[in-house]
Amino acid sequence: DQQVKQNSPSLSVQEGRISILNCDYTNSMFDYFLWYKKYPAEGPTFLISISSIKDKNEDGRFTVFLNKSAKHLSLHIVPSQPGDSAVYFCAATYNQGGKLIFGQGTELSVKP
Amino acid sequence: KAGVTQTPRYLIKTRGQQVTLSCSPISGHRSVSWYQQTPGQGLQFLFEYFSETQRNKGNFPGRFSGRQFSNSRSEMNVSTLELGDSALYLCASSLTSPSHNEQFFGPGTRLTVL
Numbered sequence: 001d002q003q004v005k006q007n008s009p010s011l012s013v014q015e016g017r018i019s020i021l022n023c024d025y026t027n028s029m030f031d032y033f034l035w036y037k038k039y040p041a042e043g044p045t046f047l048i049s050i051s052s053i054k055d056k057n058e059d060g061r062f063t064v065f066l067n068k069s070a071k072h073l074s075l076h077i078v079p080s081q082p083g084d085s086a087v088y089f090c091a092a093t094y095n096q097g098g099k100l101i102f103g104q105g106t107e108l109s110v111k112p
Numbered sequence: 113k114a115g116v117t118q119t120p121r122y123l124i125k126t127r128g129q130q131v132t133l134s135c136s137p138i139s140g141h142r143s144v145s146w147y148q149q150t151p152g153q154g155l156q157f158l159f160e161y162f163s164e165t166q167r168n169k170g171n172f173p174g175r176f177s178g179r180q181f182s183n184s185r186s187e188m189n190v191s192t193l194e195l196g197d198s199a200l201y202l203c204a205s206s207l208t209s210p211s212h213n214e215q216f217f218g219p220g221t222r223l224t225v226l
Contacts, residue, residue, distance in 0.1 A: 006154070036217075043116070043202055043217025044155070089154060099168040100145070100215070104154035 003027045004092050006103035013110055019077040021106050023090035026071065030092040034100070035064060035075050038087045047088075048075070080110045114139065116205050116218035124224045130191040133221045137184050137205030143167075144186040145215065146178060149200040158201075161186055162208070190223075198225045 005024045013019045023033075031052040036044035050057040050064045050073070057064050063076045077084055087107045091100040117136045125131050137144050145168075146158040157170035161180035178188040184205070190197055200220045 041219065043219050045217070046214045099157055099160060101157065102155035104152060
């Protein structure tokens with residue numbers, strides 16, 4: 001039972017354009033969402049997060065949007081840079097628990 | 113400040129054997145979580161330890177077990193290895209809880225089961 005789903009295994013965009021990575025979830029109890037970025041041969045690194053009481057959170061070039069009614073969140077990267085090429089995972093948690101549920105990941109390729 | 117370290121980085125075992133992986137969290141971090149990463153499945157949560165106690169557990173069979181020591185270092189053990197256990201095993205540490213503090217990941221241990 002995949003509670004967090006990233007339906008696009010890969011995404012390719014041109015440098016300077018916007019990258020939009022999507023994530024859907026099924027559990028309405030989730031109250032905190034996170035995005036992680038992973039380069040090959042390294043562990044994932046935290047990128048940005050959003051609480052369920054918000055619908056948007058920005059950090060520099062990265063913005064996460066949350067649509068609770070649709071159970072959908074997205075990560076926008078503007079402008080995209082070649083160094084952003086990596087696998088992006090969304091994750092969710094609830095009830096102040098210590099358990100993060102991750103999606104399958106989307107591999108982003110930003111072409112110069 | 114040193115990051116999360118995992119040993120060994122690579123491991124090759126045969127079916128039926130057992131394996132122990134080690135994780136040293138960032139100094140001062142008391143929560144350690146373990147994840148299994150396989151192609152197409154993303155990161156699947158195995159378990160989380162806090163102050164030497166298992167606080168959360170994922171949906172893995174009993175062959176997967178772990179423990180945490182008083183210095184917060186953690187080990188995970190997989191017994192009776194199966195081919196499907198081949199994966200990247202990631203350890204992550206956080207101050208008190210991965211849902212409320214940033215979680216820092218180690219580079220992982222790549223386990224291959226032949």
